[in-house]
Amino acid sequence: MKPLLRRAAPLDAPALRLTWNGQPIAAQPGDTVLTALLLSGERLRTTLGTGAPRAGFCLMGACQDCWVQCADGRRLRACSTLAEEGMALVDSLPGECP
């Protein structure tokens, strides 16, 4: 598995800790949720229709491909939301999380 994104230059900065499907991932201040997830993975979500993997497309809030779910049920557009310490993100279908 090759992450879809990599940093252009390594950065020395305190990490933010998030989880993705319960697994810890690291991000840095200024990273969007999309960046945090794709620096360590290959997908953001699975489609409701065919169960296909998706990882965003336009990165500017237009295509709506990057909606992800928080463990508390909130949904957010990953490309336009900054990663925050303690965010718990899950690959679940819309309507699934209570």
Next chain:
Amino acid sequence: MTASPKAEAAPPMVVVGAGPAGVRAAQTLLRHGVRPVIIDEAPLPGGQIYRQSPAPRGSARQRYGFEHKRAAAIHAAGARLREQADYRARTAVWNAAPGRLDLVRDGELDSLPYARLLIATGATDRVLPFPGWVLPGVFSLGGAQIALKGQHCLLGPRIVFAGTGPLLYLVAYQYARAGGQVQAVLDSAPLSRQAGALPALMNQPGMLAKGLYYLGWLRARGVPMHHSASLAAALGAARVEGVRARIGGAERTIACDALAVGHGLRSETQLADLLDCAFGFDAAQRAWLPQRDADGRSSVVGVYLAGDGAGIGGAIQAELSGERGALAMLADSGIDIDRARLRRLERRQAALSRFRQGLDRAFPLPSVDRDCDDSLIVCRCEEIRAGELRAAAAQYAIDDLNRLKALTRIGMGLCQGRMCQGGAAELLADCRGIPLSAIGRLRSQAPIKPMPLSTLGEARP
């Protein structure tokens, strides 16, 4: 003490969008003693072209290349706006009625009356569907650029750039300079078109020189570049692993870890549509655009249009049209403006227009592949396929895009037609044998972008 009732009652002049057009418009209003409200979805001014990173690293030159001075100027002007005007960052317009905008920020709703409104909502990439375009690792050209300048990240490591337009070469160049492994640049435009466009491109010799510089730099480093080259498919299972390209009549597979694709830009026109601005079909851009006069007045009194949101013209044109639109707002309000300045703007805009025509010639917009398989996903959001569209078009004798939407749900997904309207329109026109200009356009409906139901419920009574 309460403020005077008269001052409270006067609605403000409002600018929507803080890209180059919106920033110059707001700046112009301020210079004439008017304090506008500026509404922008991003945390910082700059739009997409001069998008600022939330945690900037590296030099401005690294992020904006040759445009770094223009970018810095817009950022500085934007910073002054944040101090001197009523600047609403991270705020989106979700609905509008004559004289009123409905705003959302951080899940909270608000309503803003306006006396005059300038819409500078910019553009996104123009994309057409192709097999595999929904795979993880396939992004738009603009998206690839935002990863780099907005987030200091690279897609890849091995990346193919495809499509057409000046952005194709710019982003490929930026990635190659930043250490990306550019496997190929596939331009659908024929080389002969680009040669033939040179006279028009000479209207802006500096811009032409920059474009040629990117081309030359890539060539000098051995990056494979092809003209008349199109994408047959993105290949892969869980993510993109390669690209099948048609180059010079033959098919070739190129291994890669990412693909960035785009065919120019498409205007964001939803707000203009909600406010009932008249639209016309622009044959050069193959798109319906809100109509405006030379100064930027829309068909609706009090509503003005500037920048790429009303037709693609590029960043410099956006700055000029933003200023010009603001001058029209001021003149229409009875405020004195500098007519000589207006004439100078007009002349510069005319030269840029001629250059833009050259770009349109050099990078003709391709159509969707009319022989595409029925299984091609046209609607990313709801995975609606070309076969379903064709079948409905035939069964119901559909000659109108809204009718196709009603009967197949195309354009009813989360992106509200942004990604699929172009491809769907071309497919419909093609299978019904009607010109693109005759099938109509999808009408925008609120919310302008999807919004959680709970946020809708937060409105103040």
Next chain:
Amino acid sequence: MTVLHADVAIIGAGLAGTSAALALRRAGVSTILIERGLCGARASGVNFGGVRRQGRNMEQLYLAQRAQGIWARLPELIGTDAEYVRTGHLKLARSQEDLDKLIAYRDKVRDFELGLEILDAADLRRRFPALAPGIVGGSLCPGDGQANPRLLSPAFAHAAQRAGARLLEHCAIAHVDTQAGDFLLTAVDNRRIRAGTVINAAGAWGAVVAGWFGDDLPLQIKYPTMLVTEPLTPQIDVSLGVEGGGFYARQVARGNIVMGGGYGHALPGDRSRPGPAALAELGRAAPAVLPALASASVIRCWSGIEGYFPDKNPVIGFSPHTPRLVHAFGFSGGGFQIAPAVGEVLAEMVQGENTLMMAERFSASRWSARPTQ
């Protein structure tokens, strides 16, 4: 220009008009359907899509039960089921008072055999776990359902055409005259239609059309507000309403939740917009009924244009003054389910049958002063 001639001309190709055209053709009556825009593009095409008998005024239940039989036969009748599913319709009670009203309705309409089941809070929790706790109870009509309104009118129109009806779209009528006892309708583009009988099925514009013939009917226009969410995992398989009205929701096959409530306002050019207050109310009401909806994204909202009569019943009847003119409009937000039956009844009325029953319930004269005996 030639004059098109038929026994019956129908003004309005929404559901009432298109189902009448099909029924007339099946009876061998020549028919022309005249539509100002595109068939089924107005209220018939943008309504909620509830195929519902429960909750109707008693006077409508004959039509509702007759329509129920037709809905089951749609594929055979018009070549498609328009995504019709008998999901059941659950009308929720938000208080004991509401539940008492639902029980009273069930008792009142017993003879119509709607099969209404009263459910209490425990029943709801067990059978519909996605519903918010705290709802007192509800009334379930298992045979009610939902369908896709966008598909239905065009399907009826095409079936009518296949059966020999002539459909004229983009054909706005400019004026009406008589010619040797027939009606002569002239369109804005000078197309002319001559017919012995006219059916006014012009929906929210029915009163305007009635006015062309000198009939003045008290139609009020309202603009129901609706919205749709992104597709969600299955939440609820019944169509929902509430006692007292004001909120209705259903989940379509693709997973989107369509909901409506409240009213918006008119825009110039025969258009309408959802009302901001109605949208806000939906934003509050929906998560209160289905908590999972709080984080669901709204993709779009819209409004329709509907005609309402004061007693919430339509006019289905002959003009009081003009012979061989039949009015069929003003379905007051409830036209969708009964439309297939309305079409059959209109065909019968035009041929001289079934007139007394309709005359009693849905007379066009019911607001005129009654003469003393």
